[in-house]
Amino acid sequence: MATEPFGERWTCPRCGRSFALRNQTHACHAGDPPALERHLVGRPAPVVETFWAVVDAARACGPLEVVPEKSRVALHARMSFAALIPRRRWLDGHVVLARRRESPRFRRIETFSPRNHLHAFRLTTPQDVDAEVRDWLGEAYGVGMQRHL
Numbered sequence: 001m002a003t004e005p006f007g008e009r010w011t012c013p014r015c016g017r018s019f020a021l022r023n024q025t026h027a028c029h030a031g032d033p034p035a036l037e038r039h040l041v042g043r044p045a046p047v048v049e050t051f052w053a054v055v056d057a058a059r060a061c062g063p064l065e066v067v068p069e070k071s072r073v074a075l076h077a078r079m080s081f082a083a084l085i086p087r088r089r090w091l092d093g094h095v096v097l098a099r100r101r102e103s104p105r106f107r108r109i110e111t112f113s114p115r116n117h118l119h120a121f122r123l124t125t126p127q128d129v130d131a132e133v134r135d136w137l138g139e140a141y142g143v144g145m146q147r148h149l
Contacts, residue, residue, distance in 0.1 A: 009078060018065075018076075036068040043086045046125050050091045051084055053126040057134045058082060061141035081144025082137065094120045095140035098148035105132065115148055 009018045040048050051073075058064055058075050067074040075082040085092040098115040110118040119136065123129065142148060 036066065036073065039068060039073050039086050043088070047086050047089070047091055049126045050123050050128065051086050053129040054082075054084060054091065054093065054123070054133070054137070057129050058137045058141060060134070061138050062145070064141070064144070075144070077141060077144030078146050079144055081140040090122050090124045092120070092122050094118050095136045096143050097136070097139055098143050101136070101139070103132065103136075 011018045040051065043051075055066060055075070062077065065076040067076050067080070072083040072085045074080040075084070080096070082095045083093060095118075097117050097119055100109055100111060100117045101119060103119075105121055107120045107122055109120070112118065121133075121136075123133070
C-alpha cells in the first residue's frame, strides 16, 4: 500500500470529512451534511453545466472529493484547493495557488501567506472553462495535494 507523502490523512469522527491535518478546523455538518443538490436545484442549466465543467476539468488533474458545505462546494484533494458557489446567473468560485498569479479574469486576489493566495473568478457558460481555467485548476490541484511544500 502506498503511503501519503505528508503522512496519513485525518478523518473527522463526527462528519467523516478527511483532512491533511489532525483536528483541522472546519464547518462540521455531522448528522446533516448539506446535499450537493441543494446548491444546484433551481439554478439555470448554464450555471449547472458550468459547475460540472469545472468539476470535470478538476477531476482531469487527479482524484478529488466534491464536498458540499453550507455556503459553497469545495474541491478537495489532501486539502481544499478550489470552491464553487452556483448563483442565479453565473458560477462564482476560487482557486488557491501557492503564488500570486495575474489574470484579468480574476475578480480579486487575497494573499494569506507567501504560499497561500486565493484567486476569485466568475464563469457564466461551460465554454468559459477553457485552457486558462484548466491551467488554474491544475496548479491549484498541486496545492491541494501539498506539492508546493
